[in-house]
Amino acid sequence: MKNKEPIILAVVVFFTLVTYYLVEPYAHHVMHKHVESESFAYADLPAITKTGDAARGQDLVMGAGACVGCHAIEAAGMPAAMEPQMAAASYGVNPPDLSNAGVIYDARFLTDLIKNPAHALKVEHKFDADKGQMHPMVGFYGAGGDIDQEVADMVAYLQSIAVKPEAVTPALAYENACGRCHAMSYENWTQIGTKPKFKHEKDSLAFDIKVLEYQDSIKTYMGKLPPDLSMYIRSRNEQFISTLVENPQNHLAGTAMPRTGVTADTMDKVIEHMKDAGDTKRHKREEVGKTVMIFIVIFALFALLWKKQVWRDLH
């Protein structure tokens, strides 16, 4: 009798694959709008026309009424004047330490941000100066000279004090770019920093209270508490996270989440950090996966040989 098994197998595989295609790739394609990456070019912002001078930039950044009025720069020996929860309460949002801003954020983005924060951050729907809704960060109005040159100098200065791009760790990238709004509890990260090990419960609770106070400020600023990102690498995919960070408005029109203006390199590191938190055992999985696949093929091979031997007498 003709062996029908190959055709039966083909029928089973065909219907299985059709079902899989429809409920997985196709359904997800319909349910989730696809957003193309803008390759972190920030092409909507004006191009950089001037070459900055870090030395002049330093005077501008450190000048009274300029950046250090609100921002700390640890790398330049300017620690934060207030604890983060206090800063958040007084400014509305915690002004970030600028030590590594020059390496974390894109230069074109920083250039526009310094002059026009709400525009660069894409939150003009929330902060419309005409309606008296001021962004907590005041735009730089110039120090009397060519404003474009001055901004270029400031950016050059920030770049000069930042660590080298190779020295940016995944955790550093995350903490700078995301960590002031998004906790990551599985990595022990709160919005005000890594929670230390306390000897006394009282101190631990005191720290928690600071976090809660800080969270209250973010809630007021953002409308709700931004989610903990511990498992986001599995609840959202890489492409979604990366295009969302690039321009939140592309995914969630009207969202309070600002564009963070990170470089492509920072983004890769943020993703790496999120994988460390939410898909910690991925390297182990790949390694074990290979071994198991090799073993199981050998297993199937021996099963086949055994069957052949047993069935020799049956035909």
Added chain:
Amino acid sequence: MAHFTKATSVKDWLNQRLAIEKVEKVMASEYWIPKNINFLWAMGMVLVVTFVLLLVSGIFLLMYYVPTTAEAFYSVNYTIMREVGYGWLWRHVHGVAASVVFLVIYIHMFTAIYYGSYKKGREMIWISGMLLFIAFSTEAFSGYMLPWGQMSYWAGMVITNLFAGGSLHADGLVEWIRGDYVPAQAFLGRFFMLHVLLVPIAIMGLIGLHFAALRIPHVNNQDGEEIDFDVESKKYLNGDKAGSKVMRFANDFMSKDMMVVGIFLIFFFYLVFYNYGFAMDPVNFDPADGLKTPAHIYPEWYFLWSYEILRPFNIDLGLALFGFAQVIFVFLPFLDRSPNSVPANRRGAAFKVWFWLMLSNMIVLTAMGKLPPEGVFSQIGLVAAILFIAQWIALPIITSMEKKV
């Protein structure tokens, strides 16, 4: 009292007390299987293996899982996935096996329908099999609640709401099932109990029944041929192994079972390590939040076809048809009025069309159940749901007109 003699060996000792030789004959070496079968007959063994994978992985997950609303998500995603040695592997095996077991169940089911293996004394095999399907569905649903993610919570909310019976507004019953107004601790606790104790016991009992139901009518074969097992097995035992129409379960058929299991496991472990996303929905990696509904709520893929029968109609009609779809398969042996128990392609055009249409339509329903119920998708869903019902109503009519072959 039976007479015992001094044992000559461990085997003899056991044999006197447990009749192990007899048991071995009844269960394996003289449990006769027709030779005229194909690899689809190994799906039962594939299911046994998958069930064992679920059981073993489940045991290891159970040791670290914490069934409280505050701790469940953390215990799964932090403790098991990050801390427990190979905890991630148990979870992936458990999640993927839970999904794949349904694929194999559906293949097993449609094999039975195609070859008419629910007829002529095999009705109880079919009925116990469908009871197993229901038990596995309950097991899958209750297990899906346990990680306490967004999809757990909202699937729990939506599915338990079905028990309100639409316009009946039996909110009391819904609250009784949940033990609360919304899915909360009482709900998680009872679904945990169902998942790890009551339903597994029921499944094991039903597996016993399913196997027992096979003993008297024996396994069907590719041509629906009636085999005289006494005559054929004698032929085999007298040495005419090649001429007999039957073979031993072990090692003859078992070796083929294991070959199919081997190939299946290649596919299975590929999914576990490299393509697990379909079985572990991303939405369920967000912790449960009763104040925020996910944008799309859908069940796991194996429930989609019946979910879609619910969706296109108003709540009452939808629920009635949903109930119909849940139980109708159980009655297949009695709805099929045909005297023929041969493969579908030899039973005349009507049943052949019915079979392939049923299979294709259930795939259409499955797809539409996941897609958002908008525009053309909801129309296709409506047509497919009506077609599904119509096919079952037509079945007794077309089969009673079938000519004897």
Added chain:
Amino acid sequence: MENNSRRGFMGKAFGAVAAVGAVGSLVAMKKSWDPLPSVKAAGFTTLDMGMYQEGVMVTEKWRGKPIFVLKKSAEVMAKEKGNAAAEARNIKVGNDNFMVAIGLCTHLGCIPAFRSDSNDFQCACHGGMFDASGLVTKVPPPRGFDIPPFKIDGNKLILGEVGPEYQSMKDNGVTL
């Protein structure tokens, strides 16, 4: 023969006694699945409606959900006059008028914020807006705030019980 039938009878009688025990234990099992008293007690929230001030939005909690309570001023009531949809949602307790609603955006369940200067609600998630009576003034939300089951009892409002005013709202499709 008589003996046999008696034996048969006693067998049945024994079965009946055993069945009584089984049914009795079913009662206990059913009761064990009931919502606990502590859960039930938390299922009703009684609000003293005399406590609220006009124009000040207070968030209460009922069955794990936020409940917005807003006492409407005469001014707001005058503005609502003629707007049938808004009037249908009004809850009158004594001489005071209230908006009482489940404080979840009907779009994706975020909790909208009350803006006292414009006397309306805005959802931070996707920009949906609701007026002081809970009706949608800006999409995406598909419908106004849902209203929780309530019963008016003198000057009190009991959330979780169905009173005639709520029943008529539900029957008329004012709330889901």
